[in-house]
Amino acid sequence: GQWCTRVPLICFGTVEWHLPDRCLRQFGREQCIPLEVPDSQRAFHGRDGRQGTRDWPTKLKEFITIWENRQLQDIVTPNQVGRMGYHDPYLDRYRQTSVRYMTPEGAADGALADGVERIKDMTTRRTELGNEDVSFIR
Numbered sequence: 001g002q003w004c005t006r007v008p009l010i011c012f013g014t015v016e017w018h019l020p021d022r023c024l025r026q027f028g029r030e031q032c033i034p035l036e037v038p039d040s041q042r043a044f045h046g047r048d049g050r051q052g053t054r055d056w057p058t059k060l061k062e063f064i065t066i067w068e069n070r071q072l073q074d075i076v077t078p079n080q081v082g083r084m085g086y087h088d089p090y091l092d093r094y095r096q097t098s099v100r101y102m103t104p105e106g107a108a109d110g111a112l113a114d115g116v117e118r119i120k121d122m123t124t125r126r127t128e129l130g131n132e133d134v135s136f137i138r
Contacts, residue, residue, distance in 0.1 A: 007070045008063040021075045030077040031090045086117040
């Protein structure tokens, strides 16, 4: 659908990007690692059109072209089935780049869940903890 199209939204001299690849999980889709925000967002964000040129079709031609070809900009991912795995590429990136917890309680719950997930991962892969086999944890 249109909600899943990564395109610039244009209003006179203002360009705002619609970036659905950042919130696919909210719509029951598999979450991919989002693409970078285009630099052009920084260049036109917050312009009010009272200064300078009023020839927006010329000035914003590249964004208008992207909009006109929006059917080529769809983010296509399958429906999410079950939970994401601990080592899903998106979650690995998320843990490296995001603030994960808003409250101390959330951090405690998250740390516990991460610990259980790591133990499960260690026992499933039959890795060794130091020199000891971790099969005893199972």
